[in-house]
């Protein structure tokens with residue numbers, strides 16, 4: 001029992017929660033549906049239980065986009081493959097780049113080297129809705145850089161920014177390059193307290209049907225993967 005308690009204590013100390021809440025204080029993409037929660041049944045009004053009713057865009061908090069988000073014929077949220085959302089992940093810090101920087105293959109190679117250290121890459125841009133305001137711009141990848149990652153075995157690209165594409169993008173070419181190569185996306189991570197390095201990521205999308213994205217509770221375990 002003592003050993004089990006010690007293991008639990010270690011987990012409690014070392015897990016890093018990199019999630020942004022679905023909450024009224026989290027700014028949505030301008031024009032998108034903010035999170036709000038009311039009561040369907042309310043005990044203060046005489047009901048026997050409290051039961052909430054939620055209205056929100058799926059994109060308010062930390063989430064995984066489904067291919068349906070960027071294509072009418074794209075796969076919906078229930079098809080997001082769990083294996084892509086758990087395992088070895090690398091955090092890199094790109095926050096020193098200009099807010100509107102578009103990282104080329106060479107820029108990216110300068111951060112990650114020629115071989116990916118892990119099939120999941122998380123970009124700390126420092127432009128994050130967890131700060132309480134929606135950023136005007138954030139560093140992104142060129143479509144060629146996204147394709148370069150996929151060609152090297154990338155399964156998942158995460159960012160602490162609201163999108164893997166630029167705020168001004170209308171064709172969402174980075175999303176398309178990733179989904180087209182069988183890779184997936186995490187957006188609105190909270191990486192300010194996750195130092196660059198190797199982690200074990202657990203970020204399972206919630207099982208919702210027919211949606212363009214699904215909420216995620218994303219957690220890093222800083223014990224370097226074997």
Ligand SMILES: [Zn+2]
Pocket residue numbers: 059063064065162163187213
């Ligand atoms: Zn999204």
